[in-house]
Amino acid sequence: MRFGIVIFPASNCDRDCVHVLRTVLGHDVEEVWHEAGSLDGVDAVVLPGGFAYGDYLRAGAVAARAPVMTAVRAFARAGGPVLGVCNGFQILLEAGLLPGAMLRNDVLRFRCTTVHVRVESTQTPFTRSLRDGQVLRMPIAHGEGNYFAPGAMLAAIEEAGQVVFRYCDAQGRVLPDANPNGSIRNVAGVCNPAGNVVGLMPHPERASEELLGSDDGRLLFESAVMWLETRKRSLVTPLRGSR
């Protein structure tokens, strides 16, 4: 599979994503600069973490208006899988590709720690091969990860099953104590109504090798690959060899 990693000025987790997808998982990776106008030939897109454009104005606000986002929007509209990690999640929110907004952490601190999240929906490419309720262990590192959506929007998101991950304890219990940043209803990740665009604050790319303490994160990427393979088979089976 061919992953496109979008790189903005001040992205800083892009190398980690490239490493995991190319070296650990053995896929093709295209590094896509924020001024790029096209994502042609890419099977899935990752918006990595960092502080794109210095997080000026609001986290992700300027990046959400970058030229490449026109291509990301078109890619998402066509059903392509898009994953936003941390700052990438903030960018997707600011771009309106995902519902809600980020506030500063309620604890008034930048949180850099390891958390557990519970899989709340398997109806996305990145969670399709996981189990409902499965607990994943991944690191977080953010100052503005306090997910917020106004009442009616939150109700609609919940109703439509768009909450993909919730902060939980090691046993999978969604408790206030397991919430690192004040996110409403412990939301750690959401998806769009179609399910192909997913954003989460934890970093799967920093938890994709046993050596780093957890390899739960690679399950998200592997799930997307399986989803893409299934889709390709069903779409192009008669056209053997064509791409």
Place this chain on the structure above:
Amino acid sequence: MATVRIVITLKPGVLDAQGQAVHQGLRALGYETVSGVRVGKCIEITVPDQTARDDIDAMCERFLANPLIEEWRIERDQDRDGTGRSRVPVLPRSQGS
């Protein structure tokens, strides 16, 4: 040309962690009577005099503010003489304490 000042704050009811931290700081300095602090941002844009209010609102709605969590107030600049500016001369912190 006119300078237009856009003051953006979090909507009432939206948690303002930064405001809370500043509130704690004021309390620590002994300003016990301060009962609330909201921190926002101020953006000054220079535009042609005849720029419509609707255009400025559109800039706020589409980019300068996030309407899900923020609201804004628009002020035309009538403050060119500087009378509304800070009355306290800028001093190094150490001289003030």
